[in-house]
Amino acid sequence: MKLVESESLARLAERNHGVLATIHSERGVDAVPVVFSVDDGFVAVPIDRVKPKSSSKLQRERNLEADPRATLLIDHWDPDDWSQLWWVRVELRWETDVDDDVAVRLADRLSKRFAQYSDKPFHRLLVFRVLNVSGWAGKGE
Amino acid sequence: MKLVESESLARLAERNHGVLATIHSERGVDAVPVVFSVDDGFVAVPIDRVKPKSSSKLQRERNLEADPRATLLIDHWDPDDWSQLWWVRVELRWETDVDDDVAVRLADRLSKRFAQYSDKPFHRLLVFRVLNVSGWAGKGE
Numbered sequence: 001m002k003l004v005e006s007e008s009l010a011r012l013a014e015r016n017h018g019v020l021a022t023i024h025s026e027r028g029v030d031a032v033p034v035v036f037s038v039d040d041g042f043v044a045v046p047i048d049r050v051k052p053k054s055s056s057k058l059q060r061e062r063n064l065e066a067d068p069r070a071t072l073l074i075d076h077w078d079p080d081d082w083s084q085l086w087w088v089r090v091e092l093r094w095e096t097d098v099d100d101d102v103a104v105r106l107a108d109r110l111s112k113r114f115a116q117y118s119d120k121p122f123h124r125l126l127v128f129r130v131l132n133v134s135g136w137a138g139k140g141e
Numbered sequence: 142m143k144l145v146e147s148e149s150l151a152r153l154a155e156r157n158h159g160v161l162a163t164i165h166s167e168r169g170v171d172a173v174p175v176v177f178s179v180d181d182g183f184v185a186v187p188i189d190r191v192k193p194k195s196s197s198k199l200q201r202e203r204n205l206e207a208d209p210r211a212t213l214l215i216d217h218w219d220p221d222d223w224s225q226l227w228w229v230r231v232e233l234r235w236e237t238d239v240d241d242d243v244a245v246r247l248a249d250r251l252s253k254r255f256a257q258y259s260d261k262p263f264h265r266l267l268v269f270r271v272l273n274v275s276g277w278a279g280k281g282e
Contacts, residue, residue: 017218021162021170027273028210029162029170033218033228069169077158077174082257087174116223132168 003135008088011074011135013038015088016113018074020045022063030063036072037109041130043072043092044106046122061126068094070128086137092128103127144276149229152215152276154179156229157254159215161186163204171204177213178250182271184213184233185247187263202267209235211269227278233269244268 003011021031034045047058064070075087107125111117144152162172175186188199205211216228248266252258 017220019160019162019172019214019216021160021172021212023164023169027212027232028164028208029172029212031160031162031170031172031212031214031230033214033216033226067169071162071168071170071172073160073172073174075160075174079158079255085174089172091168114220 001137001139003086003088003137005133008133008135011086011088012090012133015074016110018072020060021071021073022060023067023069024059024063025066030059032060034072035110035114037106037113039102039105039109042095042098042102042106043090043128043130044103044110045126045128046110046117047124047126048117048120048122064094064126070094072128083138086135088133088135090130091132093131095127095129098127142278142280144227144229144278146274149274149276152227152229153231153274156215157251159213161201162212162214163201164208164210165200165204166207171200173201175213176251176255178247178254180243180246180250183236183239183243183247184231184269184271185244185251186267186269187251187258188265188267189258189261189263205235205267211235213269224279227276229274229276231271232273234272236268236270239268 016035018036019031020034021029024030037044070092072090072092073087076085078084103125157176159177160172161175162170165171178185211233213231213233214228217226219225
């Protein structure tokens, strides 16, 4: 059954790990697991130094420069009881001009949630505006 | 660190749940959690009746008819120890003309893995050819 928007947003706010998909002009979709924070219509994804990367500008950033649309998916998986499954999908648009207040709040949430960032702060944030939220949850059979 | 292809494929073969992303002409990326099976260069995703759906043809099918490219992502998440993180990403192309042998093997694997399909067989299979596999795993700090 579809989730109402408020329920989808509530489930999104309780999570901090999902899959971010962006568009690669040739390959189609790029998808990568990310951590994120949410604040009042915005989602932030850190680019960090905790996980070694092979280049300074990530493919997802090059993708977003060419096409600012992105999608974030979170889901609950239970291999045995599919009545417990649910997911929330967020349509996003990458924003390069975000209020400092918003960016600071999003950054604070990430830092507070993940002790990893105490030692090694993330390098920068990708900030997205939430365009649409949808969700689905299984029913008991 | 990047995973070599054989290692990525080995991790893919051990999983059966991931995120499938397809391209929506207007919204950009559609992403949805799926179960899947793998066999010798092909990936199958069932369209089933276990989870009630609101329409007979899913958005992902309409997307694939317009653009057969898709991406499957699996990942391992550990909020506390990021040295344990890994993911595998599979570039796929939807195939409508698949050998019966291949389709049967892919279907068998799904049926054997998920008892849910004993009671309610899936309705049909989306079969994809694997075009490329890449993967990444965190190092211990």
